Amino acid sequence: MIHVLNPGFLTTVQDGGRFGYQRFGVPVCGAMDAYAMAAANLLVGNRPDEGVLEITEVGPAIRFETENIFALAGADFLPTLNGVPIPTGQAMPAHPGDVLECGPATNGFRGYLAFSGGLNVPNIMESKSTCLSAQFGGFHGRSLQKNDEIGFCAPQCWIKGLLQRTVHLTYDFNAPIRVVLGPQADAFSADGLEVFFSSEYRMGSASDRMGCRMEGAEIRLKAGASPNILSDGVAMGSIQVPNGQPIVMMADRQTTGGYVKLGCVITADLPLMAQRRPGDRVRFQAITLREAQRLLADRNRRLRNLQDDLEHNAYW
Amino acid sequence: MEYPIIPCGDSAVTLLIGTELSPAVNRLVFAAFSALQHKLVPGVREIVPTYGTLFIHYNPDVLDYAHLCDWIRGVSAVDAADMPSESRLVCIPVCYGGEYGPDLAAVAAHAGLSEQEVIRRHTEREYLVYMLGFLPGFAYLGGMDEAIACPRLAVPRTHIPAGSVGIAGGQTGIYPLASPGGWQLIGRTPRSLFSIREHEIDFLLSAGDRVRFCSITPEDYREREGRG
Structure with a gap:
């Protein structure tokens, strides 16, 4: 069990997301940076989409009441265990009474705290993710607060190769975020698309788990085109342009939307989007669907390799 | 009737059945939804029916885009008259x-x-x-x-x-x-x-x-x- 001493800015239970219920209006939710979540889980020997704590901007302080193995991956929150700095991206043992403290995020915005065997919260619609908008899932449908206590499902005191279980995630924040055009790219003027892909946008302060609100040069529609469509589905990364400014729809997005969508951020680059902080500058670049799917396959291969390395190459 | 399939990023497509708000278009949406839902294939995460489209989330690592399109075209081309007429x-x-x-x-x-x-x-x-x-x-x-x-x-x-x-x-x-x-x-x-x-x-x-x-x-x- 963990005891929350200080919840940090926004700490929620998230997993790979709640698929299968969007036709009833239930948002997918899940980790914003699914790659870092998967890495944290693999470090502690979990399946990649097990429920973890997603921590944001300023991390929490928690006390372990039970022995377990944990790992933090994603942004660097300068974590300490009983006041001693510990590395990000490494499996660590914790004993009863140990205090893990996370500071402000550097080199990113979100981190993932995984615990061996997973967190003991109910599976609702086959997912442990917190749905903040409808207040269910995760830990009582809300973000963690001081003095909350969450149990473990199957805590471990040792896992194979414990001290060699490390991964170093890097984010290239200078790289453009890549986008596949469509489904309504043809509603935009050629100039509008040119502006979107040649300008720098700023991550707006109203950005949250529902969407990254980008601020910058106005993206114009074709003459006579409407910013509204008959409501259609929305994928994670979909770029809606309701009023000339792009909004990248993220994990907590509504299941359907009635605004034209210029394109969609590729899955392999969603972590870059999730790790940007308000005020950061972002550029976008168009690529083909084929390239996007190749990059996603590469990413999934890296995760499988990490899993193989951890399970087979670790000594002890 | 073959409906256009439009990619929405690397892990979803929209099957465009109609652009007008009408019970007739929505009925076609529901007919195609029922047909696809009964013949699901691995890699399809879920299908979301809307006014005039089916929004289909998939995992391209399991089901590639070409096969997804083949499956959608093969199964969704149903006649609305074939579906059960009594809705709840x-x-x-x-x-x-x-x-x-x-x-x-x-x-x-x-x-x-x-x-x-x-x-x-x-x-x-x-x-x-x-x-x-x-x-x-x-x-x-x-x-x-x-x-x-x-x-x-x-x-x-x-x-x-x-x-x-x-x-x-x-x-x-x-x-x-x-x-x-x-x-x-x-x-x-x-x-x-x-x-x-x-x-x-x-x-x-x-x-x-x-x-x-x-x-x-x-x-x-x-x-x-x-x-x-």
């Missing part, structure tokens, strides 16, 4: 006016009708559930009498109780959860549109259902309240 009719009891429908008088005044006449017109029609979205269990209903259409509140309420039945423009709908909102509230239903009890998840409505409202008294409301 769901009756929703509503206590109109009073504390449950604080805006009934305003809607009546806007329409130039009596409150009784607004209730009569609201309960007279049969509505089609075009799709669900916005919140878990929220149904986009079509078919409201235009005579009782009413603009949203100028200042949205910060708290609307679950079960509230409202009108916004030419649309009517039911809030499945307590939430902020700007709809004109004409009544409230004691039935629950979305509930989680232990591991039992219940959604009252699905896309393709038909809905009728019936008027109940405050005594009925209180008696049924809590029974779901």
